[in-house]
Amino acid sequence: MKNRVVVTGLGVCAPNGVGLENFSKALNSGQSGIRFYNELKELNFSCQIAGKPNIENIDLNQYFSKVQLKDLNANGLLYGVIAGVDAWNDATLEKSTAETPDWDAGIIFGTGILGVDKFRESIYKLDKGDVRRLGSTSVIQTMASGISAYLGGILGCGNQVTTNSSACTTGTEAILMGFERIQEGKAKRMLVGSCSDSGPYVWGGFDAMRILPRNYNDNPEAASRPMSANAAGFVPGSGAGTLVLESLESALERGAKIYGEILGGAVNSGGQRAGGSMTAPNNTAVQRCIQEALSNAAISADAIDAINGHLTATSKDPVEIDNWQQALQRKGGEFPYINSFKSQIGHCLAAAGSIECVGTMLQLDQQVLFRNANCEDVHPDILKLVPTDKIPKKTLNFPVKIIAKASFGFGDVNACLIFSTYTE
Template sequence: MENRVVITGMGVCAPNGIGLDAFGQSLLNGTSGIRHQADLEALKFSCQIAGKPSLKNVNLNNYFSNVQLKDLDSTGVVYGVIAGKDAWKDAGLYENMESLDWDSGVVFGTGILGVDKFREAIYKVDAGNVRRLGSTAVIQTMASGISAYLGGMLGLGNQVTTNSSACSTGTEAILMGFERIKSKKAKRMLVGSCSDSGPYVWGGFDAMRILPRRYNDKPSEASRPMSASAMGFVPGSGAGALVLESLESAKARGVKIYGEILGGAVNSGGQRNGGSMTASNNNAVIKCIQNAISDSGIQADAIDSINGHLTATTKDAIEITNWGEALKRKGKDFPYINSFKSIFGHCLAASGSIECVGTVLQFQHKKVFGNLNCEDLHPDIQKQVSRERVPLHTIDFESKIIAKASFGFGDVNACVIFKSYSE
């Protein structure tokens, strides 16, 4: 049991479902969480659709006190607290109101936090109303606000911090928590990431013209990873959270175990050799995957499925090439591969953590979840992967080892290797 790290709790606040049951059923059934957004239309966005969690049936008093809810105007904080507290409860852990839990900490990442609150603050300051900002303006807009909220709510006395690495943030956070437990500096770590929603987050991508513009009247068809007709990623938001724990601690507590983390790797392409602020250095991607495999103590042929980054851009075929080169596998020998962005879009800094929750759920369901909108598999991908390895619908398959990777702006990469749990 020494130094083994397992997953004992998960929570999610995603465009296609809040809570593990709703989220899991959506992935099983291929139910899209992408919707038309009236505010984007009113602001004349070219892309007027997005994946945004619906909070209309969520009682926020189950997650926040009345004092905390006063003036709360950060969707990222709300999503992150929902996912984080649900994961903590799912692991059989509870809020510690009287003392500190010195053995537990949190690494919860974000790309940008409290955009709407920051906008409100700018207007008040410019109008000379600085005293009307309120006492929560700082904590809602500082990047580490989400980990501060969760650390305080749960009474965590170990490391409480926030990471930020663009779209690889969530996967990187998981590896940071994994390494802290592996080195015996903590017994449990709540890990994950969140992303704000709304036009002030998504506007820059719309201006870059990398979002699909021709699907405003058919949003469920817009996100098309690995498709020949892909026209760009659909923006999304939300949060995912996992409780990582030493196997020794999990066994002592007698709790359920969703899976095990064998290892992983993070690196950067240095924006060299084809890498840039917005594109990956392919050699770095390959090296990241190979380093993750080596760190996990497995062979490449042990991986039986992949959850890719795969955003529905022209880079999808290149990503498949990189996976094939890293694993030295192609055709029918290529692992099953899917992209959950087909169902809920690209949730930016939250994407890695939300997708990791979905990846691990495949162990529980003994399935590989399907890919929406991929009937017309890109011809360059067809040259590398057998059609059957890119399932259109959920299939029965009992994965033993799944690789999950995320790649972010700034030419940064993260790859984690999950294993189904066995004694």
């Protein structure tokens, strides 16, 4: 008998809200976190807008020691530690203060690239021959596993502490990996999630690819338009999202609040075949991933009440909708409700899946479906498949039990999770 896995803690550092309360209010109201950045204009970016968490008023002493804060210059790491520690606290778990770590608690925390600004700073010092001035934290701030290493030390976790990286599927994949570890009895609780750095050295490559919107620099909040006929490319974002996963037995034993349950999930790759490429999905693989997630969760396609899509506001949005329709074999009015948080936060890259999974859990906990912003003009190819009332323009209050969440990433990789309300 495999362990049931529930969610007992949430933490988030998103462009439209840092902390659960702020993030929840923003999603409910449709508040955008996308802003114009003069720095991008000065660097001649075509797209001069982005989604970036505002942590200026956050007391970092609540999260780091004075020694850790010295020379700390990795914003993705900051976002990840804030979200991770907040999730741990939200789950009412204690940091291990004894010499012995908590052998039952582990971390899988992903990232795409970490510490770009710190890496750039180090390169300049090296080029000047100032190797002795790099400081003692340059390695841990720039290695991909630096985020899980920081969190592992802060919380005292003694189970598996590692980092995954799989482009835009990173966060969703990390959650599935933690789920499977608890399900198999290898851990009692896992802190899972992902983070992404912010700034021009992360976003510049996408601007060079000409896949970012360039006509909304004067109207940034209207720029990210998932499922819209006027979608002009994804708005780059950053941040972190975190979930505390726990065996149901452990959660009940300590009387923890349960946000919901993970029923199952799946990951796969299209192998960059049959239309799939480094930047485009193999549609058959996407559909298989969704169907395998349903099978792993032991539910039928008819059980899905809502979908939180990947939906990045590009020309691929209608293709994604068609893949959902093909995978679920639910057409017209039978199609589930569907939304995308990217209209408010942009595409947070490696952090996208985890931030959006936090939002998905909030929907289950509050029994709502958050609105789609900037989607007044639904793409005609989508309307051929999905009635407009299944794409809510305002937050809906209605009984929602099961939500499917998927992420698709560069390299033709896919991940899908099935979340549910908790029932005994």
